[in-house]
Amino acid sequence: MTLELDGAELARRINEALPGAATEWNGAYVWVEPESLLDVARFLKDTPDLDFSTLRGITAVDYVEHFEIIYHLLSMRRNHSVVLKTRRFGREEPTIDSVIGIWKGADLQEREVWDLMGVRFEGHPNMKRVLLWEGFPGHPLRKDFIR
């Protein structure tokens, strides 16, 4: 069975290495500060007993007052997983750091989140729409999108 790491324990370890980075935890979820996302990602990937070498998926949810960006992480060698979440407030083109330098698998998924949800990833070398065409008005998965 893929072990879901305990969020509280992982948050404690993240805060030990990067003080103040993890703000909340619940079950297998850990919320991190968007500013320290890249550091946390690097920590999770490079710490040998965590070894989160695979980014299963990136997604975003529009909770109207904020966007939540969700990273499903997996270690194939150790067969455990964790869900990393971060919040971005503000609806006018929210931005967050791209993790493409850490996980190559973020490439198309970050483009998809930008295309459909309108969260821009800073540092992505090719931040273009992927499913819709350039010039499409708005981002359809937002709750205030009107057809």
Add this chain to the structure above:
Amino acid sequence: MPIQTEPVTINLGPQHPSTHGVFRLRVTFDGELVLDVEPIFGYLHRGTEKLAEERTYVQIVTLTDRLDYVASMTNNQAYTRAVEKLSCIDVPERAQYLRGITAELQRIASHLISTGFLLQEMGTFGGTPLMYCFRERERILDMFEMLCGARITVSYMRPGGVTQDAPPEFWEALAVFTRDMPGYIDDLEGLISDNEVVLARTRDVGILSDELAVAGSVTGPMLRASGVQWDLRKADPYEIYDRVEFDVPIGATGDTFDRYIVRVQEMRESVRIIEQCVEQIPGGPVRSDAPFFMRPPAGDAYAAVEAPKGELGFYLVSDGGISPYRCKIRSPSFINMNVLKDMLVGWKMGDLIIIFGSTDIVMGEVDR
């Protein structure tokens, strides 16, 4: 003085570079050599994730059929597992076995298509092996018709189980199928695996290294062909997979031939799983009494299955209403395209079509 050549950019598609759906590759060539590749998606984008926000949990099952339309059963399975996890519904034993049998049949059907089209793309036999593959797939589709009346868009599974129990003729057809299939796979392999043309065109072509595959979030037979032993059925066994014995075939080099041979070996393992399921299947109900208008408690859940193309996952967010607040589909075909450029650059035009064919993507799932 050496002859100067200029790179030429050509659109392959959007009609069909290799019959996987409507897809465009913008390729920059130097002569025949591929210098740069840019895949362009979206021709089949139907906004499935948005549509799901306006439908009830049971209605969404029909949307999932239309994602990877050559493997609807596993789409149903991934989605219903996410709903079951979200609302803590148990699935009766018999339904779990029926799901296991249909999912493995679907895996065989999908791998047959993938293998058939790979040969078609090589242009070696002018369509004959494709028709051999379709002949066997037809028998699987006939069995699906016995189960639920549909062949492609099956919607056979529901949150809490499957729609109805299998009729007696299904079991007869299944027994004949599992008896014949290993011999048929031998025939197919005899036709292909030792064929000199196939070997020359696939061996050491389009190598995907294991580090790149893991870093690029690649899953499924493509990952296993690169030598990484990762199969959700083994690593995170769901439903019946901890009660059956099977092996996870892996490739040695991650070339096009390995991607083909891993799929063929997986078909054999699928037949093994089906045989064990038929032996073990208990009686009893096939569906727990989940309501039609489900209102899962507020929260979120992610569930994934090993679909024929890789890890197919659904991430559902519920706000307590009758439709999901957000329904994210982690589609393996789409995410496997992360490494497409790395696999294609440096090869020739003719190799490009074969390497792309061996990735086995379906545009319904890529564009959603």
